[in-house]
Amino acid sequence: MEELKVLSPCGILGYGYPGESFWKGIEKKPDLIAVDAGSTDAGPHKLGAGVGIVSRQAAKKDLLQMLVAGYELKIPVIIGSAGGSGARPHVEWTLGIIREIIEEHKLRFKTAVIWSDLDKQVIRESLKRGEVKPLGPVPELTEEALDKTIRVVFQMGHEPFIAALERGAQLVVAGRAYDPSVFAAYPIMLGFDPGLSYHLGKILECGAICAEPGSAKDCMMGYLRPDHFLVEPLNEKRKCLTTSVAAHTLYEKEHPYYLRGPGLELDLSACEYEQFSDNAVKVRGSKYIQAPEYCLKMEGAAQVAYRTLVIAGIRDPVMIQNIEEIKTEVVEQVASYFEEVPRSDYRIIFHLYGKNGVMGPLEPVKQVAHELGMVMEVVASTQELANAICASARSTMMHLGFKGRKATAGNLAFLYSPSDIVFGPVYKFTVYHLLKVNDPCALVKTDYLEL
């Protein structure tokens, strides 16, 4: 095969894309439609709570055109990291939408559903064998952290996709997957260079972000050939430029030209980027290196607390001058009032916008603004305790006496009444580790369905 055309509708399924761009891509007769639906960018809450990133309505709108076009062209349609976090509730949510579309539009798909949920017992055993290691600046995984974890997924590579496609699946709905693998699997199966396939996948998984102007909400076409690939935006308003495509490899990654995925390393240091046409860029030289050990990246989240918060403004210059002492005093007075509650059961955190609210300890500017926006949050072991501590801290701060205070009627300008906002559970990534495996497909479970 001399050329494989891959259509990527958008950066995240449910972000939306212009129908015009999509159908222009379909006219070019792509060989594959693939989309990444996932991200850990929004923090651990989505994985922990089992909810999606996008609305059901948006996911359905995006899936509809992909499924109709894929059915008509009789080409594979691949969805990776279904539902955002790619765990069982997220994949089931996506499948529910797909079933609805298939029924409403009388489509038929040989479907493979690839689950990437990990049994915690499997991780415990691997942990004992020393086959789990932290990924980056993450603490070592402990049994205790694992016990608290609600669910764990792993990012699959291209191998489970190939297995499903080889068994004749036309529609593949996968749990958590390494974003570029969703795009690289089919071309690798057909014998295309894995380095080029993965590099193209890395670009396409973000929709049209690599174009100028960039957008995750627009379509991109990749043309994979034996010794290079082309990327071309499908919207006339956008152009791929050598610098915009090269610079895209930096996006949301720790290293600009060295990427790690399941069982692989991608070395882009020797890549050549060439302006192929007015709006398309030609790339060659992407190098695929097989990793010495096959490791899967695991992601797991635990519920760690409940939160209640209050939003208020501070304008009194004397109060602003004394804000650090006031914070300490509020914490002390609350602790002394609730002396029966262990201090380890809750935390009072002050976010002071106008001081260091955005950057916290990283903030180099010492100058404080003339007014402060404050979010005071209380995290505690139960919602009831968070509510109680927040109410107490709020009224303590409102009426606290401080050095030089002449405004004795109140210290805070509350934004709302009622002032205290009950937030609910708070999550944390407890698992962000690598798991060594012998077989890339050993931990996936694939169901084959006739939809």
Add this chain to the structure above:
Amino acid sequence: MKKTCTLYELAKVLRSKNAGPFELTLDVIFDKPETYRRVKDSGVITKELVCRLYNIKEQDISHLVFYDQALAFKITFKRPVDSGSIGETDVYGAQQHAPLMGVEIPCDI
């Protein structure tokens, strides 16, 4: 007198973002090869500079790399608190770039 330009003036893109939930990454991208080379050759962009700007220790920085093909450099370092965890203040890490904007680079123009 030697003139200087700020990175904000010289760069086309100057941004911060999560690189996974435990690291922040800063990308500075230029649109002219000569501007990129001036910044790269100035020797101003160092780990010491990043430590000073962000109150962090050198061992917290995992990468400071120039990528010639992209006319860009990238700095990746450990987050003080992981994304979305208790006490964390920028879930996407998208507003951590400002200290880099004012960095001065010798500039003859």
